[in-house]
Amino acid sequence: MRRLRESLGRSLFARVAGPEGPANRALIHETPGPRWFTPDRPIRAVHGDAAMFVGGLRALLLQSLHPLAMAAVAGHSGYRGDPWGRLQRTSTFLAATTFGTEEHARAAVERVRAIHGRVRGRTEDGIPYRASDPHLLAWVHVAEVDSFLRAYQRYGAGHLDAAAADGYVADAARIATALGVVDPPTTRAALAERLAAYRPELRGTEAARDTARFLLLTPPLPLAARPPYAVLAASAVALLPSWARGPLRLPYLPLVERTGVTIAGHGLVRTIRWAMTAPPGPAGTP
Template structure:
């Protein structure tokens, strides 16, 4: 909702120092204040695996694309996403909106997370229809929401392990999925897996429902060229798209109809690790939602590394 327009003859109210500081450090992220209230840990907080995983843009970029491939391979989600979203006409804005929602529920204070859940739920409540095969669906179907949650969590975590921290312990991987339970259920899922074993079993169970389709390839064609910094960002974006396919196990690549060449696979992993190391180093100097959340909690950004 747009803010009301003030009369030109009305004196503007003086801004508090905290308001000025927040505005200068990125508060204008569509109303989400990651700096306040001080001490509000949100849904996970410092020390969580979620804060570490989501701080690295390589994990988010690669994992997010892999998640969408898996989502579009499910008939009802394919129809809901492709027929009711703006992705086809404005993929950059759609990715930015999705990224902001992920930041809000991971790094935002409690109120910002709840407002995000409420906003996304209202959007989903308006989405229903027929799949491309003619079967009815509703976006608020808890089973569909479980798949959306799991694909995102699986994508982010496994991209983080492959390209950022291959030594992440099994215990921390389990903890990451357990931390995400409140997120999945707050978006409307009635059940979500909370361990690596449960996630792997669930994905195997979902396998027969997934299918290769042209929408997946339309999505990949768009995402390879959708970058907010123009032509300069396309090589990285295309690398992310290839890495997302590479992230999928062979059986899921076959099930969803995507693949990459062996030569591409050999070259992209070292390149992604270099990008991830660079991004990890840059976290100390960035001023995005993760860093602002650290300031809100009065902790070092070391908890993001």
């Protein structure tokens, strides 16, 4: 059982963190120095939990509903040609800003800001976009924060009370401000208001629906990984608000979601958490 746990943990970690994962993990967690967030901060609980697998997928689906964000992703992110590379870069950024030293966090932010500065273009309708646009950055941010928090509250190892949940939103706002978001929300109420304010701008474009099909139905995975991924996908969809499903043509099955999907999602996330928190193996293994 120990070997199974270690093998599964290494496989999952390699997918999420990439070949540089062990080195990055050691650098981020073991380098001494002041950090943006102390160990007792809610952001550490949320971003360090296996529920992020569900929250991350939910965030991508929600973000795709903004035509400008979707155009930037489709035109510049390479999510189809290198989806695992994109996941690894995102996970490394989250790890560096959440757990790394202030120096690591600032360096991670500067790398992302440099990338955003180069991402610009026009939608098929001729509307210009810039990834560095504070309004667009804010949409990506609030979609992520809402998704990560909801996933943790449903599938996380713990549960944040009202004050801690607001604390998580405030923690995430510090990273958002560094990335260029203007006045990010710092409470759940403000987060809900900001999400609602974006609703008139959102719609289900063909690119968004194509992305949803790719993420949910045809990700580049070996056959053995497809059944658990199907549970992950169903869990992410079940967390979406009803207003987001129609534009993406995703079904709403409340009875199935409240019972089968929720139970299966808890089982999957617990298994991921069990595997990725395996005790250290022999020297030299991650």
